[in-house]
Amino acid sequence: MINKSDISLRAYKDADKPFLRDLYCMSRDYELEKVGVPESYVRDFFCQQFELQFKYYQKNNPNSVSSIVEYKEKEIGWLLVNKEKGKPFHIIDITLLRHHRGLGIGSYLISSCIEKSKLAGTAITLNVNRFNPSRQLYKRLGFMELDSKQDYILMINQSD
16 A cells, blocks of 8 residues: 555646546557557557547536646646536546555545535535446445446446
């Protein structure tokens, strides 16, 4: 396990975009492993997907808080949470570098989000790809499946 005091969040800056692009590309490879896409196409495809997703997030989530996750002052991930007034908090994106997964960092970040939503008196939701192994983590942290559309599942935590 890791020392939680070594985990920090800092506000996203435009200079972080190349890191986020690389993080996105690295984190999505499991989706194409199953269909056998040649590796030469994968990077370009994911870079294009990242740009589209990034623009979509900016346009459609004006109340979101974008944070770079750091461990011992090194960038290791991204946390994007929408905190629109009058609605449940929504974890739009949480991604960690592969070698920082399974160490309790994601659990810590999500648990912190759950606590903040409780303090605000609201639930917290997220969407997860049905093939994403993190789905089991979300269930362990008290999220329940609420709805599903194609490959994505809406999950909610309404902890009191």
